[in-house]
Amino acid sequence: MNCQSVVTRCGCLCICEEDGYVVKIEFNRTCDGKIDKMILEQLLDYLRGVRKDLTFQVKVSGTEFQKRVWYALRNIPYGHTITYKDLAIKLGTSPRAIGQALKANPLPVYFPCHRVVGKNSLGGFTGGLDWKKMLLGTEGCSL
């Protein structure tokens, strides 16, 4: 497994790759190594707001439920948000269960968990709310 970290205006980001698949993305973590240049460029362009979709291959590990939630995130259009509650209704589950699944998301940004917000608050985020705000800002969401 190869990991490489990059520095953004919100702190550093560590991306891990295995056999050409991205397996993990972590905030505020540095790591030493190099990953596929194309993957890195895609991600950086996304963070710059130049690119709106991520097409690299990923390898996902999680429970069936978690995967269901994570893939559902990819149906939220760029620049849009949804509440935990509405997503829960859509998937026939509860808001808190959604929160649990999002917390366990190994590939934030690729699975855009930052597009899920609370009804009357921002909700939480792995790596801190600053990241969430930054990502939403880049996508042009009104906070």
Next chain:
DNA sequence: GCTTTTTAGCCCG
């Protein structure tokens, strides 16, 4: 399997 714990939410006073 059943029971306990945990939760990045929600609603109501």
Next chain:
DNA sequence: CGGGCTAAAAAGC
């Protein structure tokens, strides 16, 4: 603005 509540999934047994 706090407290209490709830449902559901994961962890533990």
